[in-house]
Amino acid sequence: MAVALASVAATTRSILLRDTDQRINGLLAQEAGEFANFEEQGFDPETGRPFTDPGRLLRVFLERQYADLDEELIGLVGEAGSRPTQIIQQREIPVGRPLHQDADARRRIYASPHSTGTLDRPEGEIRWAKVTVARYGGEPAAAFVVAFHPGREQARADEVFRVLLAISGVALLMTTGIAWVVAGRILKPVRLVRTTAAQLTEQDLTRRIPVHGHDDVAALAETFNAMLDRLERAFATQRRFVDDAGHELRTPITIVRGHLELMGDDPAEREETVRLVTDELDRMSRIVEDLLLLAKSERPDFVTPEPVQLAELTADVYVNARTLGDREWVLAEVADREARLDPQRITQAMVQLAQNAVQHTTTGQTIRMGSRSDGARIELYVADSGPGVQARDAEVIFERFRRGTARRGVRGSGAGLGLSIVRAIAEGHGGRAELRTTEGGGATFVLTLD
Numbered sequence: 077m078a079v080a081l082a083s084v085a086a087t088t089r090s091i092l093l094r095d096t097d098q099r100i101n102g103l104l105a106q107e108a109g110e111f112a113n114f115e116e117q118g119f120d121p122e123t124g125r126p127f128t129d130p131g132r133l134l135r136v137f138l139e140r141q142y143a144d145l146d147e148e149l150i151g152l153v154g155e156a157g158s159r160p161t162q163i164i165q166q167r168e169i170p171v172g173r174p175l176h177q178d179a180d181a182r183r184r185i186y187a188s189p190h191s192t193g194t195l196d197r198p199e200g201e202i203r204w205a206k207v208t209v210a211r212y213g214g215e216p217a218a219a220f221v222v223a224f225h226p227g228r229e230q231a232r233a234d235e236v237f238r239v240l241l242a243i244s245g246v247a248l249l250m251t252t253g254i255a256w257v258v259a260g261r262i263l264k265p266v267r268l269v270r271t272t273a274a275q276l277t278e279q280d281l282t283r284r285i286p287v288h289g290h291d292d293v294a295a296l297a298e299t300f301n302a303m304l305d306r307l308e309r310a311f312a313t314q315r316r317f318v319d320d321a322g323h324e325l326r327t328p329i330t331i332v333r334g335h336l337e338l339m340g341d342d343p344a345e346r347e348e349t350v351r352l353v354t355d356e357l358d359r360m361s362r363i364v365e366d367l368l369l370l371a372k373s374e375r376p377d378f379v380t381p382e383p384v385q386l387a388e389l390t391a392d393v394y395v396n397a398r399t400l401g402d403r404e405w406v407l408a409e410v411a412d413r414e415a416r417l418d419p420q421r422i423t424q425a426m427v428q429l430a431q432n433a434v435q436h437t438t439t440g441q442t443i444r445m446g447s448r449s450d451g452a453r454i455e456l457y458v459a460d461s462g463p464g465v466q467a468r469d470a471e472v473i474f475e476r477f478r479r480g481t482a483r484r485g486v487r488g489s490g491a492g493l494g495l496s497i498v499r500a501i502a503e504g505h506g507g508r509a510e511l512r513t514t515e516g517g518g519a520t521f522v523l524t525l526d
């Protein structure tokens with residue numbers, strides 16, 4: 077704003093100065109023209125004949141003229157460069173020193189070979205025009221000079237410039253004050269957001285920013301509060317996860333310690349204890365492996381996709397799954413196309429699903445597997461003919477350490493990490509894992525990758 081105001085003032089000043097300049101040029105040209113005319117066509121009023129003496133010509137002309145403000149009309153007679161005879165007409169010239177009192181300036185103008193010019197004197201600038209009278213030949217020579225003192229007009233332009241600058245300064249101060257107050261008001265809620273954010277800690281995420289009105293700042297506060305809600309939920313989930321993991325790992329430790337403390341000397345009993353302890357340790361190491369896998373799933377390199385023939389992958393998974401249990405395994409269909417996915421991770425997920433299917437079926441029951449594609453979308457599924465998943469469990473079984481209510485608490489069942497791994501792998505591929513009900517009972521788990 078300061079730059080804009082200063083340039084407005086400077087532009088105004090230069091426009092005023094240019095106007096003055098043009099007016100002075102016009103004035104000088106007009107006066108010089110009038111004299112040239114008179115010199116050409118004028119008659120001596122006493123004789124009624126053309127002039128013969130340059131001094132008389134100048135005197136008669138100047139007697140009839142009235143000089144404008146800041147203007148001097150002077151006739152100079154005499155040898156060029158010498159002190160000329162002078163006839164003067166002028167009005168008050170308040171700025172600087174008038175030309176009729178400045179012999180040196182007069183001599184310089186009189187001697188100049190040009191017909192117009194600007195004379196820079198310490199006492200003030202003079203703009204002048206000159207018409208030399210040469211028609212009478214020989215001596216004495218003469219000249220008509222019109223001189224203008226632009227000082228007053230220039231001073232007026234400077235005055236306007238200074239007034240504009242002063243007004244700009246006041247305007248700048250006022251707007252600065254107003255902007256300060258307005259900016260303070262606008263930033264107040266932002267400051268509140270900042271202080272609230274600074275007060276938040278991992279332990280206390282309960283603080284929220286009060287929301288007033290419907291403006292952008294209110295929207296910011298709402299967004300911030302929503303982010304805090306998500307953070308709070310995420311921290312809660314994290315805490316529960318750590319609690320659950322601790323609990324899941326402590327149980328086998330307690331069991332192992334109990335077995336070892338109670339172990340007697342009977343070889344058969346010892347053998348039984350070793351078997352039970354090994355079982356528990358296997359279970360523990362499975363949980364630890366699953367937890368490590370889930371931790372890894374948060375990393376960007378969890379899934380490394382490559383072009384894979386779906387038919388081949390489905391067949392491989394099917395062959396792997398068959399070894400999991402004595403069931404009626406059916407390869408229902410295969411999608412015959414290429415897809416970009418991570419074959420190891422997809423196999424891992426499908427094996428988890430097949431394991432679950434085996435756990436929820438008995439010998440001889442059917443488990444169907446397959447893959448199909450629909451446009452860009454690929455589906456890989458495992459469908460069993462077991463009891464299926466209860467409606468109220470459908471949402472939670474994909475969460476970590478969550479098992480279905482039907483079998484909760486039964487030792488020997490899994491830790492509840494399998495489906496979380498399946499979901500992490502699906503999401504790593506930009507897809508999702510879903511539960512669908514199979515006609516005729518049973519559960520169908522589908523990996524959908526777009």
Ligand SMILES: Nc1ncnc2c1ncn2[C@@H]1O[C@H](COP(=O)(O)OP(=O)(O)OP(=O)(O)O)[C@@H](O)[C@H]1O
Pocket residue numbers: 432433436460462463464465473474478479480481482483489490491492493494495496519
């Ligand atoms: N095919 C299925 N039929 C019926 N219920 C199932 C099936 N698959 C999973 N579930 C239910 O979902 C729950 C969670 O499964 P998930 O694979 O995550 O854990 P898990 O099998 O209990 O343990 P883990 O896989 O870690 O050994 C299971 O406890 C079970 O209640």
Ligand SMILES: [Mg+2]
Pocket residue numbers: 428431432490493494495
């Ligand atoms: Mg499982």
